[in-house]
Amino acid sequence: MKIASWKPATLADAVSLAALFRRVEAAAPVGLEQHADDVTTRLAALGPELGSGTRVGRDDDGDVAAYGEVAEMGEVDDVLRIRLANVVRPDTANDVRAELYQWLLGQAEQVRQVRGSAQAAVLGTRCAENDRVGHELLARHGFELVRHERDLVLALPESLPTEVLPPGLVSSPVDERYEELARLAHNEAYADSPSAIRPDQRTWPAHAIAHPRFLPDLSCLVLVEADGAENPVAGFLFALADDDTEKPTAVLHCLGSRVPWRRRGLATAMITHALRRARSAGFQQVRLRVSDTNPAALALYRKLGFVGSGRGYAVLMRRLGPDAS
Structure with a gap:
């Protein structure tokens, strides 16, 4: 043709x-x-x-x-x-x-x-x-x-642990007050990934809260409680609805932690938060995408129960x- x-x-x-x-x-x-x-x-x-x-x-x-x-x-x-x-x-x-x-x-x-x-x-x-x-x-x-x-995909189990954040950090809903700070935190978190997309101010909204399938109840920010932090956003998770599957599915679209806060349990806490909210909202499974150049993230997701779906791209x-x- x-x-x-x-x-x-x-x-x-x-x-x-x-x-x-x-x-x-x-x-x-x-x-x-x-x-x-x-x-x-x-x-x-x-x-x-x-x-x-x-x-x-x-x-x-x-x-x-x-x-x-x-x-x-x-x-x-x-x-x-x-x-x-x-x-x-x-x-x-x-x-x-x-x-x-x-x-x-x-x-x-x-x-x-x-x-x-x-x-x-x-x-x-x-x-x-x-x-x-x-x-x-x-x-x-x-x-x-x-x-x-x-x-990767996870069939939501009946029982899920409660999310636990390190002292000095608190979970917050995603809202416009932190939109620019979240963008800066996102770009800093992905700075060591040479092929990652780091949106500018114009393209960021469609990447996050302006996405038509954004799920605010499943999404969250992790903030530093102490005053004086130049950017209080230590971690972020943005979730989307996926209507292309037979089972009600949520997607962990964007997840990361800034370098000073890595390996302190933020990712586990944010994912657990999203999984608990997803189950309460009636979702049956959760998907996410991970790069094969990030073995630490892949190991974490597998530890939490995610398995390969057989889909992917280069x-x-x-x-x-x-x-x-």
């Missing part, structure tokens, strides 16, 4: 894109949004880049068959991070994917050049584990594998700029 026309995406494309994403996820999952409201949030988060940074391909019948996206994800250590999405319906010809990658790389280079020819950038994208053609295309375009993301990256070689 070939593409009859290409146009920039608009918010009106959310329903059609959600249908495309569901079809792709069924064949080669990469963690795409599968509901129209989630896709709308994704598109809206692009802001002014929506017109120039997206491309929707339609077949001869007018159905959406391909989607490309170039999204700035903030700057860390003077390196611009750019997310690429190449989503193509399974029955689409492979040369369409190759053409779309060429467009994505060209757009990413334009984004980098706007910052100046000396600006370094890192491109990141996902590829399903079983997508051999996709991996080959990315390798030809200079992308290298940096990690695998694994999906994350690949490529550098752009004067030191790209």
Whole structure:
């Protein structure tokens, strides 16, 4: 199947894109949004880049068959991070994917050049584990594998322990008072993960409390009680609802602790808090995603009873700029 026309995406494309994403996820999952409201949030988060940074391909019948996206994800250590999405319906010809990658790389280079020819950038994208053609295309375009993301699941037991925080720390609901402090804590917590997304102020809300499936009752912050802390947020957990499973499922979407507070039981306490709230809210299972480059987190989740679901995807990256070689 070939593409009859290409146009920039608009918010009106959310329903059609959600249908495309569901079809792709069924064949080669990469963690795409599968509901129209989630896709709308994704598109809206692009802001002014929506017109120039997206491309929707339609077949001869007018159905959406391909989607490309170039999204700035903030700057860390003077390196611009750019997310690429190449989503193509399974029955689409492979040369369409190759053409779309060429467009994505060209757009990413334009984004980098706007910052100046000396600006370094890192491109990141996902590829399903079983997508051999996709991996080959990315390798030809200079992308290298940096990690695998694994999906873990826990069937909620009848009995759960009570969360216990170290002295001097207190659990708090997530609210707007701490939104910017939570973003800073998130980015600090993931600073030692070179391929992690560290949102800026514009993209952060869709990553957290503005996400359409955000679960405030399951989410929490861990705060330092002592006055005078530059950032009182020591840890954070943001949970989302997952409507794509037969069993009522909650997702531990984003979880972390700042470096000074690691290995002190914060993660265990926050997860236990979420599990207890999830069971009370009627959820039957909880999912989360973990990188194979984080063995300590994987060991903790397995200790808490999480097991592999058999789903996951690869994350690949490529550098752009004067030191790209």
